[in-house]
Amino acid sequence: MAIETAAYFVGLDGGTGGARAIITDLDGAVIAMATHEYQTTFPLPGWAEQTPADWWTAACLAVRKAVRSSGLNPADIRAISADGTSSTLVALDRDCVPTMPAILWMDNRASPQARRMMETNDPALRRSQLGVSSEWMIPKILWMKENRPEIYERSRWFVEMTDYLALRLTGLLTLGLNQITNRWFYDPRRGGWPQAFYEKIGLGEITARFPQNILPLGGAIGRIAPEAAEAMGLSRDTTVVCGGTDAYVAMVGLNVCQPGKTAFITGSSHLVLPMTDQDIEVPGIFGPHPDCVVPGLFVMEGGQVSSGSIIRWWHDHLGKIAGSGPDTYAQMLCAAEEIPLGADGLIALDFWQGNRNPYIDYDLQGALWGLTLKHTPAHMLRALLESIAYGTQNILRALDRHDVSVETMVICGGATRTSFLVQMHADVCGIPIIVPKVQEATAFGSAITAAVGAGFYGSLAEAAGRMVTESHVIEPNMGRHTRYDEVFQFYQDTHAALQPLMHRMARRGEGKSVSNIDSGLHAPTENAVPLRQSAF
Structure with a gap:
């Protein structure tokens, strides 16, 4: 009788606010989890x-x-896989040392470049019919x-955060198929x-600065570098597996690997990610992105730039108004929950x-x-929270x-820590929301991806079907849904009314301060990461 060998897997999530590591077994049981934060600057x-x-x-x-x-x-x-924030630009010199700070996914300095790209009407834009996102990699590279x-001339390579983590883990330069398909205009079905x-x-030579070793989500890169194994406390025999965009990896952690399922990723931003077998283009929605998670299927993408980041802003700057206890998040959300639906006439936009x-x-x-003088800070927070849910409904x-x-969504991320927020989204959207047992689906999805790359499962769908378990379902209150729908119309009308003023304000400030800041002129100090072998 054969004795089964123990096998565990590390999922590493490079999020907006910090790194999260999770260790699971083959059945999806979480053995351990740890986090460590890092800072974001807003020059x-x-x-x-x-x-x-x-x-x-x-x-x-x-x-x-x-x-x-x-x-x-x-x-x-046995294996580790890392995901990261999407379209966080890392520029590297010939020694694979960053030439400037990473431009984070939420950075929108490349808005003028994105608008010019859209004016080309090139067939490459078919998956972004109403506009190119200034968050994406190519506008950011053009901005640089x-x-x-x-700095552009000194930058030999351009990669994503995920690719940078894989580089530090292995010493090998690679690109993940997942992120270049959904963010770099790469199309594996169209050349x-x-x-x-x-x-x-104006980027005709840019592909020469992209690593040529392109791997799918779940593809094995190689063994961990000795220095990385030492720093992380892992064996030198650990396999490093190609990851991808955090939210798309979370689809694996939510078992959204079949047509008709939809992932709802909450955190600093929100993402609605339906999986489909149809090559359907929807104006205002990105996609369909082919083969970037499950071969043969497409992902549609609708996202909100600011959601949890708004709640965090309120907490960091105004949270003390809720009290001085150990959990000011809970206090301020409880105060907002006491405010009537519709925030007594306050309307907010989450942009x-x-x-x-x-x-x-x-x-x-x-x-x-x-x-009005009737309103309190709790009213304002309630309106901001409702605006986030309206953004999802939009x-x-x-x-x-x-x-x-979308008939139901499987949720993960920060909103799951507060039943009030999940219920609000279910009520506003009018659909059930499924809550999985493991709610840290991004890091969990990376661990599942690691299990596939190490050969313990034959596919991401098979692994997710075995390792992901449902906890419970939040059903919508349809009476509240009807009332929210009335306020949602004010949300849409407010956008229509204020959009011209907002555009004027953006034009007023555009380009004024770029020359006044020395962002990236001095690269961060960092040890070089030597390549172990040719990977191009």
Whole structure:
């Protein structure tokens, strides 16, 4: 009788606020979890930057802490896979050292470049019919070429945060198929890189600066580098597996690997990600992105730039008004929950870093109107929370108008910590929301991906079907849904009324301060990461 060998897997999530490491077994049981935060800087309005060295430090500390607390023999931890925030631009020199701070996903400085790209009407834009997102990698690279030419010339390679973590884990330069398909205009079904489009926008030679080793989600990269194994407390025999965009990896962690299922990712931003077998284009929604999670299937994407980040802003700057106890988040959300539906006439817009979908307009800003002397800070927070839920409903309405019907969503992320927020989204959207047993679905999805890359499962769908378990379902209150629908109309009308003013404000400030800030002129200090072998 054969004796089964112990097998455990590390999922490493490079999030907006920090690194999270999770260790699971083959059945999806969570053995240990640990986190370590890092900082974001905001040099100018609409800008957001991070330091890649901070990611690596946090990743090593989080994994090492999880390994230590698990009590496992490191030799039994078979594989690790890392995901990261999407379209966080990392520019590297020939020695693979960053040439400037990473431009974070939420940074919208490349809005002018994104608008110019859309004006080309190139066939490469078919998956973003109403506009190119200024968050995406190609607009950011073009911004760098036009505004920081000296750094652009020093930058030999352009990669995502996920690819950078894989580089530090293995010493190998790779690109993940997942993120280049949904963020770089790469189309594996239409010839790969859109060379003609790149030439039109002034980046004709850019593909020479992309690593040539492209791997699918769940593809094995190689063994962990000795220095990475030492820093993380892992065995040198650990396999490193290609990850991808955090939210798309979370689809695996939510078992959204079949047509008709939809992932609802909450956190600093929200994402609605339906899986479909139909090659359907929906104006205002990104996609359909082919083969980027499950081969043969497509992902549609609707996202909100600012959701949990708004709640965090309120907490950090105004949370003390809720009290001085140990959990000011809970106190302030309880205060908002006591306010009547509709916030006694206050209406807010959740466009604090622009709107990703369905307007694809990064010149929009947040707003709050209807204030009277009756209103309290709790009213304002209630209105902000409702605006986040209306932003989600706005995406679902755009999908429904084009026969992509979302009948339920599987949720993960920060909103799951507060039943009030999940119930609000169910009520506003009018659909059930499924809550899985493991709610840290992004790191969990990376662990599942690691199990596939190490050969313990034959596919992501098989692994997710075995490892993911449902906890409970939040049903909508349809009476509240009807009342929310009335306020939602004010939300949409407020956007229509304020959009021209917001565009004027954006034009007023555009380009004024770029020359006044030395962002990226001095690269962060960081040890070089030597390549172990040719990977091009």
